[in-house]
Amino acid sequence: GIQVEQSPPDLILQEGANSTLRCNFSDSVNNLQWFHQNPWGQLINLFYIPSGTKQNGRLSATTVATERYSLLYISSSQTTDSGVYFCAVILQGGSEKLVFGKGMKLTVNP
Amino acid sequence: NAGVTQTPKFQVLKTGQSMTLQCAQDMNHEYMSWYRQDPGMGLRLIHYSVGAGITDQGEVPNGYNVSRSTTEDFPLRLLSAAPSQTSVYFCASSLLWTGSGNTIYFGEGSWLTVV
Numbered sequence: 148g149i150q151v152e153q154s155p156p157d158l159i160l161q162e163g164a165n166s167t168l169r170c171n172f173s174d175s176v177n178n179l180q181w182f183h184q185n186p187w188g189q190l191i192n193l194f195y196i197p198s199g200t201k202q203n204g205r206l207s208a209t210t211v212a213t214e215r216y217s218l219l220y221i222s223s224s225q226t227t228d229s230g231v232y233f234c235a236v237i238l239q240g241g242s243e244k245l246v247f248g249k250g251m252k253l254t255v256n257p
Numbered sequence: 258n259a260g261v262t263q264t265p266k267f268q269v270l271k272t273g274q275s276m277t278l279q280c281a282q283d284m285n286h287e288y289m290s291w292y293r294q295d296p297g298m299g300l301r302l303i304h305y306s307v308g309a310g311i312t313d314q315g316e317v318p319n320g321y322n323v324s325r326s327t328t329e330d331f332p333l334r335l336l337s338a339a340p341s342q343t344s345v346y347f348c349a350s351s352l353l354w355t356g357s358g359n360t361i362y363f364g365e366g367s368w369l370t371v372v
Binding site: 151178180182188189190191192195197233235243244245246247248249250 | 288290292297298299300301302305307313315316345347349354358359360361362363365366
């Protein structure tokens with residue numbers, strides 16, 4: 148099956164710093180999404196971004212489908228950005244099955 | 258607007274017992290799904306439904322049953338609980354299928370321990 152690799156697995160930042168999270172996938176996809184899980188377990192869908200670039204406030208995401216990777220940028224990080232970030236994909240030509248990466252834990256210290 | 262509601266939030270089962278995790282959404286979403294989250298594994302799809310009366314298996318369906326008799330409800334049944342089913346379970350919904358780009362909404366999770 149498709150492999151979804153996220154890096155780095157863990158990242159610790161000081162408030163105000165910028166960060167880039169990377170998601171590599173092993174096959175062509177027609178759906179890529181980014182999610183944030185806060186320290187209390189709540190999951191939020193951040194972006195649907197199968198290709199191109201999107202921005203939402205301090206967060207932006209870019210997917211280069213031909214090179215099979217996506218990047219999530221967090222600028223001027225805040226403590227509320229802490230948690231685990233997941234990317235998830237659906238294989239091109241596949242079914243409805245969203246395949247998640249293992250996640251990347253971000254800790255933003257005040 | 259309640260969104261996606263899961264019950265119970267916490268449950269301890271003995272090996273061999275059965276139980277049902279309830280999931281309800283009030284957003285008139287067609288697509289609903291169940292995931293389990295284990296440490297270091299991310300979320301894995303158990304079962305999903307693209308509409309009332311239609312369900313299909315995900316990545317890890319063994320030991321679980323689902324049905325979708327109404328648009329609003331998508332219960333997950335554990336037929337004979339095993340310690341390997343100790344996990345956090347999330348129900349999710351979106352207006353249409355996951356490839357459509359609609360926002361996916363998650364419930365708050367159900368923490369299940371099988372002893």
